Amino acid sequence: MSDTDREKGTAEAGRSRRPLFAANWKMNLLSRDVDAFLDRLAHELEAAPRQYDLLLAPSPVWLDRMAQRCRDLDLRLCAQDVHPAASGAHTGDVSAQQAADAGATWTLCGHSERRGSHHETDEVVCAKVVAAQEQGLGALFCLGETLPEREDDQVEEVFSRQLDPLIDAIEEGAVQPDPLRLALAYEPVWAIGTGRTATPELAAQSHALLRARLRTRLGPEIAERLQILYGGSVKPANAGALWREHELDGFLVGGASLDPGSFLDIIRGCGF
Ligand code: PEP
Numbered sequence: 001m002s003d004t005d006r007e008k009g010t011a012e013a014g015r016s017r018r019p020l021f022a023a024n025w026k027m028n029l030l031s032r033d034v035d036a037f038l039d040r041l042a043h044e045l046e047a048a049p050r051q052y053d054l055l056l057a058p059s060p061v062w063l064d065r066m067a068q069r070c071r072d073l074d075l076r077l078c079a080q081d082v083h084p085a086a087s088g089a090h091t092g093d094v095s096a097q098q099a100a101d102a103g104a105t106w107t108l109c110g111h112s113e114r115r116g117s118h119h120e121t122d123e124v125v126c127a128k129v130v131a132a133q134e135q136g137l138g139a140l141f142c143l144g145e146t147l148p149e150r151e152d153d154q155v156e157e158v159f160s161r162q163l164d165p166l167i168d169a170i171e172e173g174a175v176q177p178d179p180l181r182l183a184l185a186y187e188p189v190w191a192i193g194t195g196r197t198a199t200p201e202l203a204a205q206s207h208a209l210l211r212a213r214l215r216t217r218l219g220p221e222i223a224e225r226l227q228i229l230y231g232g233s234v235k236p237a238n239a240g241a242l243w244r245e246h247e248l249d250g251f252l253v254g255g256a257s258l259d260p261g262s263f264l265d266i267i268r269g270c271g272f
Helices: 003-012 031-044 060-072 096-101 112-117 122-134 147-151 155-171 200-218 220-225 236-243 260-269
Strands: 020-024 053-057 076-079 106-109 138-143 182-186 228-231 250-253
Touching: 020 228, 020 260, 031 060, 031 260, 053 106, 060 076, 076 138, 096 122, 106 122, 122 138, 122 155, 138 155, 147 155, 155 200, 182 200, 200 220, 200 228, 200 236, 236 260, 250 260
Parallel strands: 020 053, 020 250, 053 076, 076 106, 106 138, 138 182, 182 228, 228 250
Antiparallel strands: none
């Protein structure tokens, strides 16, 4: 899609940043399921240029299988993680170059399940963003607070701690703050996979805090152009109310993205 079509679509959608709807399938779905998902999208998506972007993050074993169809459907194909090193003795890991070679165009970085169960630090997450962009991948940088951090009133400190290595890397020129190569996803850990969604007001407040941090450190131009998605138990029933908050530029959806019907209903719930 041309830049003019992208800008036109964003304006028609009534937003200042282009909406992005992302599906994180985690360690779910078999080959027949991913084929059926893509069949359904091919059937339902309009041929006309869309007013929003779509991103699918399957298990890495399906990247190659999905690559051609994602190109045909103009979908971003996203790895769920990449290793910061270019290659080497990292059993079970996937490098950014391997993900790109298999057809990925984006990768998640710093999902809370990786930060938690794989002990990824803020610095490691940032190194993954650098590695991804070096291989031409976009990075969907995930961050968010735990419940004890929210209850202890530490949300702003947590956001700064998680964001600052990324901001430093942008200042140093190691990460490009280009919305075609970088987006953020605010995912409060207490809302992921728990059925407990942030209220639209709380999500909007958090997004505003994140954008304020970007503005303070990087200036208004970069802060205004980067998308911030919301993630955490988004489903068809709550998508419309969340979407009314213009601070939210789209959703990163886990459980409700496993079924193409409910993923499409979330997008339709936002008026598309
Ligand atoms: C996620 O894993 O990124 C996520 C938001 O999951 P869920 O929608 O299931 O809470």
